[in-house]
Amino acid sequence: MAGLFANQRVTEALAELGGIALLAKEAGSSLFKWRVAWRDLLYQIFSIGVKSQPVVLVTGAFTGMVLAAQTYIQFHQVKMDTATLAVVSVAMCSELGPVLTALMVAGRVGAAMAAEIGTMRVTEQIDALRALATHPVDYLVVPRLIAAHLALPLLTAESIVVGILGGYFVSVNLLGIEPVYLWYNMLKYTHDADVVIGLIKAFIYGGIIALIGCYKGLTCKLGAEGVGQATTEAVVYSSITILIANFFLTLVLDKIAGAL
Amino acid sequence: MIEARNLRKGFDTQPVLDGVSFRIENGESVAIIGRSGCGKSVLLKLLIGLLPADAGEALIDGENIVPMNERQLLRVRRKFGMVFQGSALFDSMTVAENVAFGLRRHEHLTEAEIARRVAGALDMVDLPGTENKQSAELSGGMRKRVGLARAIIYEPQIVLYDEPTTGLDPIASDSIDQLMARVRDQLKVTTMVVTHDMRTARRIGQRVLMLHDKRIYASGPADEFFASPDPVVRQFIDGVADPKEHLP
Numbered sequence: 001m002a003g004l005f006a007n008q009r010v011t012e013a014l015a016e017l018g019g020i021a022l023l024a025k026e027a028g029s030s031l032f033k034w035r036v037a038w039r040d041l042l043y044q045i046f047s048i049g050v051k052s053q054p055v056v057l058v059t060g061a062f063t064g065m066v067l068a069a070q071t072y073i074q075f076h077q078v079k080m081d082t083a084t085l086a087v088v089s090v091a092m093c094s095e096l097g098p099v100l101t102a103l104m105v106a107g108r109v110g111a112a113m114a115a116e117i118g119t120m121r122v123t124e125q126i127d128a129l130r131a132l133a134t135h136p137v138d139y140l141v142v143p144r145l146i147a148a149h150l151a152l153p154l155l156t157a158e159s160i161v162v163g164i165l166g167g168y169f170v171s172v173n174l175l176g177i178e179p180v181y182l183w184y185n186m187l188k189y190t191h192d193a194d195v196v197i198g199l200i201k202a203f204i205y206g207g208i209i210a211l212i213g214c215y216k217g218l219t220c221k222l223g224a225e226g227v228g229q230a231t232t233e234a235v236v237y238s239s240i241t242i243l244i245a246n247f248f249l250t251l252v253l254d255k256i257a258g259a260l
Numbered sequence: 261m262i263e264a265r266n267l268r269k270g271f272d273t274q275p276v277l278d279g280v281s282f283r284i285e286n287g288e289s290v291a292i293i294g295r296s297g298c299g300k301s302v303l304l305k306l307l308i309g310l311l312p313a314d315a316g317e318a319l320i321d322g323e324n325i326v327p328m329n330e331r332q333l334l335r336v337r338r339k340f341g342m343v344f345q346g347s348a349l350f351d352s353m354t355v356a357e358n359v360a361f362g363l364r365r366h367e368h369l370t371e372a373e374i375a376r377r378v379a380g381a382l383d384m385v386d387l388p389g390t391e392n393k394q395s396a397e398l399s400g401g402m403r404k405r406v407g408l409a410r411a412i413i414y415e416p417q418i419v420l421y422d423e424p425t426t427g428l429d430p431i432a433s434d435s436i437d438q439l440m441a442r443v444r445d446q447l448k449v450t451t452m453v454v455t456h457d458m459r460t461a462r463r464i465g466q467r468v469l470m471l472h473d474k475r476i477y478a479s480g481p482a483d484e485f486f487a488s489p490d491p492v493v494r495q496f497i498d499g500v501a502d503p504k505e506h507l508p
Contacts, residue, residue: 131340
């Protein structure tokens with residue numbers, strides 16, 4: 001019985017993975033034929049990017065601040081206080097900035113995409129789109145996908161900046177670290193590649209959030225419960241996918257950066 | 261011309277339509293009736309490709325749409341306008357944006373021309389001056405009218421109505437019936453209306469098809485159909501749960 005259940009879950013998971021891959025392929029081919037609806041695209045950039053700023057900035061600032069405090073506690077024991085901001089900077093640029101930004105945006109935007117598109121499906125608005133000779137992927141998925149791809153790196157850059165500034169504030173004003181060496185070491189140990197890796201990751205996470213959110217909305221079960229379930233799954237699946245992808249992207253991108 | 265040849269459709273293991281065949285000529289107006297859950301709306305969605313048929317052929321102007329993919333279907337769907345049971349208005353848009361949706365997507369028109377066409381479509385459905393209302397502000401009858409305006413604005417050859425009067429009071433239903441008749445007569449479109457409202461079927465259908473037991477059970481010109489002595493047809497037309505019961 002347990003084996004049968006596990007088998008069914010694996011089959012469902014593989015079917016969903018296949019569905020998301022097919023949606024990505026459809027969106028990719030639509031992208032090249034897409035007549036840019038600037039109004040839709042700008043609205044999505046506003047919705048995904050501009051409206052996510054408060055939550056991303058707060059997350060970035062407090063992550064940088066707590067990371068500085070924790071790093072100082074450890075580094076102070078070996079007299080490496082002035083390396084504190086370098087750790088904050090590298091971690092924010094290549095790992096924490098993109099991952100935490102993506103997780104926060106997945107919670108805010110991925111859920112909204114699944115709920116909005118799911119409600120459209122339940123109320124036959126998706127059928128109405130199709131009856132009006134409009135492909136739902138062209139109208140609903142492509143603008144969201146482009147907007148998420150554009151917005152995530154920008155939000156991540158903001159998160160990195162406020163994270164470093166938060167870490168600097170804590171290091172200098174609360175922990176009493178000498179600011180010149182703090183800043184000098186940060187610049188010395190943070191490389192261009194760290195920033196580029198973080199932004200590439202953010203670009204990819206944008207696609208993951210938009211694809212999973214849209215897929216869950218387009219395939220949600222009918223009824224209010226179906227929309228609720230799709231919304232929850234969009235957030236959970238996006239978050240897990242981002243964390244798993246982050247591990248492999250770190251390996252691959254560091255390898256590429258090392259070879260260059 | 262619309263033709264169904266031996267169409268079959270089921271959900272999971274439950275067949276809903278099993279060998280449905282009929283033909284509707286250009287300009288004809290046909291009512292499809294049948295009990296709730298008999299597959300009327302499913303049939304309509306098969307004909308426009310919103311649901312895939314399991315077997316059989318659905319021919320639109322001689323072109324079988326059953327094997328087509330979603331992108332190929334988009335071209336065929338431009339021949340159709342469809343009015344949905346729940347209106348299916350885009351709830352984030354105003355009335356004007358809803359009505360203009362098809363025009364903006366498929367035709368290169370100036371904003372002035374779009375506004376003129378939207379005003380014309382809203383006039384036709386007796387809703388002049390409602391362009392800036394949000395769809396959430398509209399009553400059920402108004403939503404149906406806006407749905408109809410959206411369906412006819414790009415002058416389709418075929419208009420499909422899915423339960424257009426369901427959920428409306430008798431007066432609103434009557435005005436929607438009049439509207440459908442006006443659209444049929446003025447635009448000379450092929451009309452298919454799915455309904456279990458006998459008054460709508462009588463007023464709009466020049467011919468009536470009755471779905472029963474997963475297939476077309478009876479069909480014929482409206483006058484002959486409504487005079488049919490067939491017990492199944494009579495039971496449905498008279499709306500009697502027990503056929504032995506005599507209505508006063």
